[in-house]
Amino acid sequence: MSVTVIGIGADGWDGLPPASRAELASCEVLMGSSRQLDLVPGDVERVPWPSPLVPALPDLLARHAGRRVGVLASGDPMFHGIGTTLVRLLGRDRVRVVPHPSSASLACARLGWALDDVTVVSLVGKPAALLVPHLHPGRRVLVLGGTPREVAALAPDARLTVLEQLGGPGERVHDSLDDADPLHVLAVECGADGASLVPGRPDGLYEHDGQLTKREVRAVTLALLAPRPGELLWDVGAGAGSIAIEWCRTHPTCRAVAVERQPERAARITRNATALGVPGLEVVVGTSPAALDLEPPDAVFIGGGLTAEGVVERCWAAVKPGGRLVANAVTLESEAVLTRWHGLLGGDLGRIEVSRATALGGFTGWRPQMPVTTWAVTKESA
Incomplete structure (x- = not known):
């Protein structure tokens, strides 16, 4: 038909x-x-x-x-x-x-905004937290769905305009946060707050129990994973979920599955994802490789469980042709696993060493972090 x-x-x-x-x-x-x-x-x-x-x-x-x-x-x-x-x-x-x-065209016509320079976010039937990654200093955002109150709570320093019944006899444009008509668009003029989309968010933004890929290593890891719009990541041994979360933040169409064996950490990942604006992150509670019966990924990050039998094999078999696998190791045992796989499949083997300035008596000195060995390999297209 x-x-x-x-x-x-x-x-x-x-x-x-x-x-x-x-x-x-x-x-x-x-x-x-x-x-x-x-x-x-x-x-x-x-x-x-x-x-x-x-x-x-x-x-x-x-x-x-x-x-x-x-x-x-x-x-x-x-x-x-x-x-x-x-x-x-x-x-x-x-x-x-x-x-x-469209409602966006009508809203821009009323506001005098350039439609091609406006971000449009639909919250119809979706969590309001999806708006968070789009709130950047000085940017203009049109929100479809969502209530003025919940949007204002996410962007407290922004200017909000409510546009109701656009194009109809009951059209009204105002800045009240209460009693908005169900058929409305919210115009958000962002203030000075807002976070960068570049990977390497401050560690303090994450709720964690110490199992967190630190920001410098995280930035390098995301660069090696090389997220592209529409791609799916497996974050295996996700810990606090920081790699999966920052993967999803690079583009609204990027998706990720965080696999974590400890239920309390899995719950923490969900909270972190919501707080940082990617509530659609899927969290799977289970032990790898048994938990990896999932949609084939475009990229895989192994942050935990490297020494478990069959984890690298399952991840390498699952990643799509042209996809990337990145793994980090901090122990000699997990480093030996990466060295062996580098010998089998090639790729790039490297080491990240970071020192941070800390108080040393009445002075300041460098405190080295644990070095991290990284392995990155791309599966050749058939």
Whole structure:
């Protein structure tokens, strides 16, 4: 079957161009939210979206096979909208899209912001912590979904503007944090606070019990892992989860699975991930290699469990062609494992030695940290 997705704004039927009205008039059945369906006149058959929507879509569409199906979407259907879901489900050749100005376009028009210089973050059905990595000094962010209060709590020094019912007769622009209309966009003008996305965050930002890859070693390790948008990392023996967390912070589409055998550390990883803005980090509690029956990764970091039988073998077998494996060792036993694997597979073997200035009586001296041996290897593409 094929469907036509028609974008509609808060101004409803009156705001639709002739082409969109003609598409709606030709539909035999119309699907959308109850609010959207109420915006369209006529006696066409109307099907409100069920909840949850996505799992029900295949059966819902199959029940109307052979009919001209129209789907209503808020604004631009391909901008955080149902259009992208339908294309994934049916394929682009079976989905026709008739767009309308998006909420982001309307918000920028009201604020005088350049759309191409604005970050848009959707919190619809997602945790508000996802906003954290986008809060940088002087930046402008549009937030879809989320309440003014929860956004203000994450960005206390930012200026917030609430834009309600954009394009409709009830449009309102204000800075109150209370009683926002459900159909709203939040405009955030960031203050001076905000964290760099470059790996090597201060160690004090992490809750840990001592099992933490220190910031200098972490920065080098992430450089060796070389994250790219859309890639998946396994962080094996994750400890506090710092490698997985900073991998995910490099790009919103980067994903990671942190594997940790101790439940209390696993819970700590989840707390760290939420606090640092990547609440989607998956945490697996289990002992490697038995716990590594997971989606094949683009990169693997082994920070713990190197000496356990079969861990390196399982990780190397799982990583995709062209993927990277990086492992760090601080003991002679784990260093011997890396030396052996370097002899078998090649790659780069190195050592990181860091000293930090500390008080020494009434003076200051250098205190060396434990040296870390690193091994990085890339699996050649077939």
